Amino acid sequence: MRNKRAFLFALILSYLYFRGIGDHGLIDPLEGVNASVAVHMAGGGNYFVPKIGEALTSGSTMGSWWLSVIAIKLIGWSEFAVRFFSALSGLGMIFVSAISARPYSDDPMRKSWLAACICAAMTLCFVVSQSASSHALYSFLTGLAMTGIILSGENKKRLIIAHSAITLAFIAHGFEGLLLPFLAVIVYCVISEDWDLMRDFFTWPGGIIITVAVSGLYFVILMITNPEIIHFMRCQNHSYTFGGFAGIITFIFISFVPFHGFIARAFYEVFPRSYPAEKSYDLFILTWACVFALASLISGDIFALCSCIPAVSALLGRKIDIWLTQGSFTSLRYAVMINTLILVPVLYMLLPFTARKFPLVKASMMSLIPWGLTEGLFLFACWYYTKTRQPSKWARNVPAAALICLMPLAGVFNLTAEIYSAHDTGMQLRDAVRGNDIILQYGVNHPSIYFYTLRNSRIISADFTPGVSEKKYNAPESVINSLWDGSTRVFMIMPSDMTLENRLPADIIQIDEGQGLLLLSNQSSNQ
Helix, strand or coil: CHHHHHHHHHHHHHHHHHCCCCCCCCECCHHHHHHHHHHHHHCCCCCCCCEECCEEECCCCHHHHHHHHHHHHHHCCCHHHHHHHHHHHHHHHHHHHHHHCCCCCCCHHHHHHHHHHHHHHCHHHHHHHCCCCCHHHHHHHHHHHHHHHHHCCCCHHHHHHHHHHHHHHHHHHCHHHHHHHHHHHHHHHHHHCCHHHHHHHHHCHHHHHHHHHHHHHHHHHHHHHCCHHHHHCCCCCCCCCCCHHHHHHHHHHHHCCCCHHHHHHHHHHHCCCCCCCCCCHHHHHHHHHHHHHHHHHHHCCHHHHHHHHHHHHHHHHHHHHHHHHCCCHHHHHHHHHHHHHHHHHHHHHHHHHHHHHCHHHHHCHHHHHHHHHHHHHHHHHHHHHHHCCCHHHHHHHHHHHHHHCCCCHHHHHHHHHHHHECHHHHHHHHHHCCCCCEEEEECCCCCHHHHHHCCCCEEECCCCCCCECCHHHECCCCHHHHHHCCCCCEEEEEECCCCCCCCCCCCCEEEEEECCEEEEECCCCCC
């Protein structure tokens, strides 16, 4: 019976996480860069020299790009393919949280159920699993590594899981995947003076051989094939912007919806009160969560915050199960009260005001409103089953209500892509561009144009994409007229509300307008 329930639960999660990943265009620049590098490799490019057409690309996510290449060759040239392994890694994150919640428990099933539902319903877990990037894969692999360390308490041979996952995380995401699991173990051992764990983890021969041999071989291959990329593989600040400090705070808050109160209460109970702290499994999970969260904030890669989601979910699953089993409804009431006091003002009072500052929020309102209503259902279920002291129904119905909140979120990606994606323009160009035709991007820079067209484009009067060496492909604005008057057919992409400083000929042909972009040409497709 339990196996049937687990299978049904896996089917439901697969539907929720895979249902919309091919329905909307790539959102630049993050998805556009990753997808364009992958499609270039799939089309015969060098697997160790990432490029977008002729433009060199820096980055440390080689393994993630290779997986996207595999997906493109097996599934086809589509958005679904480049997001496939992210969605699969999202399910992996849920699996890791469920396994991490099980050890040292008389009845692990409910803990696993709670942890899995919490992880699946947490907003950031869903967001990164729907994006063509390495973050979900990084979170899954590092989570698997930390789970292997946890399971090694029962059998030291399971450290091979930890070391293998750490090595894969290094290949898939960079040095963070290699260093942070070691750092988390060191911090925990210092806090608790659990030197046995450190000795076992750092000296177990099988794990060390795997980590050193495979990671070293990978590093040597990169040094031989593309030594310049090593410079970009160090831990560095990233250039993803979210509207300044206020945008970052908003993103962090949304990431952990709808479990803020539960996180605060669980962390309060587990946080050590003295030094050295008492050795405990929950303290190890707390250390895991804090080390990875702080590293993501320091590096500036805010999406990497997802690496602490499996740990947070596992800790919540364990603590909520204890509260319900022991009848400790006082702790549960505090968690529910804090959660309500945090979410209600933000979701139902501040959300309309944030729409003025963040265009993304305003554009996604048609999906955010039903999302807010389902969050209200979750809050009501939390309050009702806590007030009536029904632990079995709490454990069954409250996580189910949290999963319902995922239903409207897929619509947020569709609405966002209508503004920030060049899908329609890219598809028009894919059908129209022939031979030596030239593509110009004026006032915009969409890396995804290469994914849709497999053509280089010249960038004019637009910011460069971080990590993409496009300077040699930049063209001065004066080149527009010389190209326009020539015999070569030119396609130009520009914002719909933008005007050119240089006058263009009167015989401009407008091909398409949509998603805030205007597609122009100097010749018809028949010329």
